[in-house]
Amino acid sequence: MPFFLLFSVFVVATCGLIYELIAGTLASYLLGDSVTQFSTIIGVYLFSMGIGSFFSKYFKKNLLAWFIQLEIMVGLIGGTSSTILFLLFEQVESFRFLLYLLVSLTGILVGLEIPLLMRILKNKLEFEDLVSKIFTYDYIGALLASLIFPLVLVPYMGLIKTSFFFGILNVIVATVLCIKFEKEVKWASMLKTQSIAVIILLLAGFVYSENIMTYTESRSYPDKIIYAKSSTYQRIVITKNPKELRLFLNGNLQFSSFDEYRYHEALVHPGIQGLQDHSNVLVLGGGDGLAVRELLKYNTIETITLVDLDGAITNLFKSNHMLLDLNQGSLLDKKVKVINADAFKWLKENNHNQFDFIVIDFPDPSNYSIGKLYTDTFYKLVFSALKENGAAVIQSTSPFVAPQSYWCIDTTIQSVGFKTLPYHAFVPSFGDWGYILAIKGNQYSIPDNYISNLRFLNHETFQQMLIFPKDMVKKKTEINKLNNQAIVHYFEKEWSEYLH
Structure with missing residues (x-):
């Protein structure tokens, strides 16, 4: 007994x-x-x-x-x-x-x-x-x-x-x-x-159980679910309607194929076209390969290293035919090296002035595990990983819905020695969305012209993107540090007020 x-x-x-x-x-x-x-x-x-x-x-x-x-x-x-x-x-x-x-x-x-x-x-x-x-x-x-x-x-x-x-x-x-x-x-x-x-x-x-999960998720998403899987890190759902594909991670929209080109063109091109040299590029996050697709429009790029935590995402975007059509097979390109690792840990070991341009495309800082990727400690690693006259671009949530969060990112980036160029773009699926260009050295200049095969961005459009209306102007915020994670508190408060 x-x-x-x-x-x-x-x-x-x-x-x-x-x-x-x-x-x-x-x-x-x-x-x-x-x-x-x-x-x-x-x-x-x-x-x-x-x-x-x-x-x-x-x-x-x-x-x-x-x-x-x-x-x-x-x-x-x-x-x-x-x-x-x-x-x-x-x-x-x-x-x-x-x-x-x-x-x-x-x-x-x-x-x-x-x-x-x-x-x-x-x-x-x-x-x-x-x-x-x-x-x-x-x-x-x-x-x-x-x-x-x-x-x-x-x-x-x-x-x-x-x-x-x-x-x-x-x-x-x-x-x-x-x-x-x-x-x-x-x-x-x-x-x-x-x-x-x-x-x-x-x-x-x-x-x-799979039928139950499909039923519950079908009520949460307006469109037909064509893919749903739980990885070690998150719940991955892709929906489809006649006009678009949508990717959701843990229920949060990551992109719509209807307008993602606006988001990714704004993310990639203003930074890379303002640099004299951009032969070696690092992408942190962006496991869908859409930012990499934009980078591959430049023949002068020799290597692209993509570091994304979730192998389930990168493998999905290397194999699903609809997603391959969307990212144009970017993750399979011979110039691209995909590494599945924690970006914070990886950057600690690879921060020796080797990259000309870094694209940082993480989810919004809605929790502490992501918030660490928006801290001064992380941006110091980014600074060290860049060559002397390099630059990095950071997706920085909505400056309209979450202005304190947005300007906290800007303040934190400046605190480690970068000059910053904040800008924003309208993406219908997201609303008004913010980016910050972090500039190291003195050789970056705002582009006068853009490559011709873009659908959204040109010189005049980018000039407008640099202007912030009165309800989005710079706010005084704390520096986001590992020991305070101020941005998580800003983000939670602002988005909760907006959604409720």
């Missing part, structure tokens, strides 16, 4: 932490600001476990039967939680309440289980041995969950299938205990019936 019950501690710990991680990840996908979501969910979950532990003292009899009942309930609630949250995200106004309710229920039930197990085993093991074994199995289970969740479960199973899988695991443990100790378990027949019914329900969910 002790072995099976101790093994159940391992399962309880593993499944409990998995449910917690699923809730945090799902909240980050749907609500943004991953630090806040994970912090509050972990806090609520641990507090709820404390509540469960407190109320365990009121369970006086039939402890093994109650433990099995709790396992079934944890499996049912935890296993279906991600499906419930995805299905109701667009339907209920009080989504956060529902999220924390499910996290709390799971935490309370898991919090009840460990004290009950200790009381069940107190006559089977010496107290010192009991406590050490309970916590050893508990912590090993938590370690396993924390390792397999990002490395295996999210990229290969996704959130919905993972939650169903671990719900099934919970209920299987309950079923085995019920069968093995049938004579000692009160209500054994009822518990077996419950566990079988719940396993059937969860198995159905597991088998049809």
